[in-house]
Amino acid sequence: MQAGNITKFAHLSQFRDLKDFNNNVEQWMIDIKEEFTKSELIALKRLIRFSAKVPGICNAKIQTIVAATHDGTMGISRSTFERMLRKAKTLGLIEIHNTSKRGYQAHNVYVFIPYPVKEVVQSENIDVPIKANNPSKSINLLNNKRIGDRVAILDHTYVSNRVPQRFIELVKCFFDDAKIIEEYYRMYHISTYHLNAYDSDDLLDIGLDSFRQMIRALKRNKVRKNPYAYYYGVFQRKLDKLYYELIV
CATH class of the missing domain: 1.10.10.10 (Winged helix-like DNA-binding domain superfamily/Winged helix DNA-binding domain)
Known part of the structure; x- marks a missing residue:
């Protein structure tokens, strides 16, 4: 070259x-x-x-x-x-x-090199015939099932507007699911909605750093139960540290 x-x-x-x-x-x-x-x-x-x-x-x-x-x-x-x-x-x-x-x-x-995306290999779905006297009804049931499968998981583009874009951009890298993203944000909001004296960008930075710490723990199999609760706990400890740093 x-x-x-x-x-x-x-x-x-x-x-x-x-x-x-x-x-x-x-x-x-x-x-x-x-x-x-x-x-x-x-x-x-x-x-x-x-x-x-x-x-x-x-x-x-x-x-x-x-x-x-x-x-x-x-x-x-x-x-x-x-x-x-x-x-x-x-x-x-x-x-x-x-x-x-x-x-x-x-x-x-x-x-x-881009971060490797772990593809989920899906097994082929075999449609089980549905017994019905009306063939058109059977087709409708199968079509409804397929539609339901497609909308079961909505990606990050369906996340509520109340969730900050920076929060979405980080979480979607690991969980491209609107429901999961909003649940992590709910943990964040519960922890911060009353902290009006703090800068919102500073709080968001801490929230995102807490999420990264939770991901590291997940990858090392250190999260034994609910990952949402783990994230909440990490975030709370970081907020407590921020509070004590301000009053000292």
Whole structure:
């Protein structure tokens, strides 16, 4: 692959836009964040920021990215960045493409991979004949059953307007079901409707962070009973922490 401007590698991007890229990164981080050290996370987050112009693509030189981490932060070393790359590649987060210029090796191109969607394999449905004297009645019953199956689960586009869009965008990544999204929001609303003294955006940030923590627990099989109750408990503890920080 020949070296060149970032736009030359736009065809490698697997994301619709920057928002889609950020949503996928957020899902990845829930799964793999703890695989990285603190300094490696700094390296990864800086690489993500350099991958915004063309969503999910970065062709900056390693020394350029490493140097950027020293602006206002503790900074990282080149070896830390390279260690992060090895981990990210092993985990399936990125692919690394080598480029050349005039026969010599040039900069690498880092390509982020979308978060893998786990497809649910559905078994073929076999319609059991319905005994009836009236054949048209049997057909109507079968048609009604099929319609009922289709509307049994409504996706995120059917969520009530009272649910903030940011809340929907996060929860739908894991549960694209209007009923489930609204139930998690109900837990959120129960916890916050009386907290008028707090900034609503701050509360929403805490609510979303609590949801991410609940998802991590689910993936590690630490949620033994009701996930809604688990989310509510995590959120309550974070709100209590916020309260004590304000009064100290």
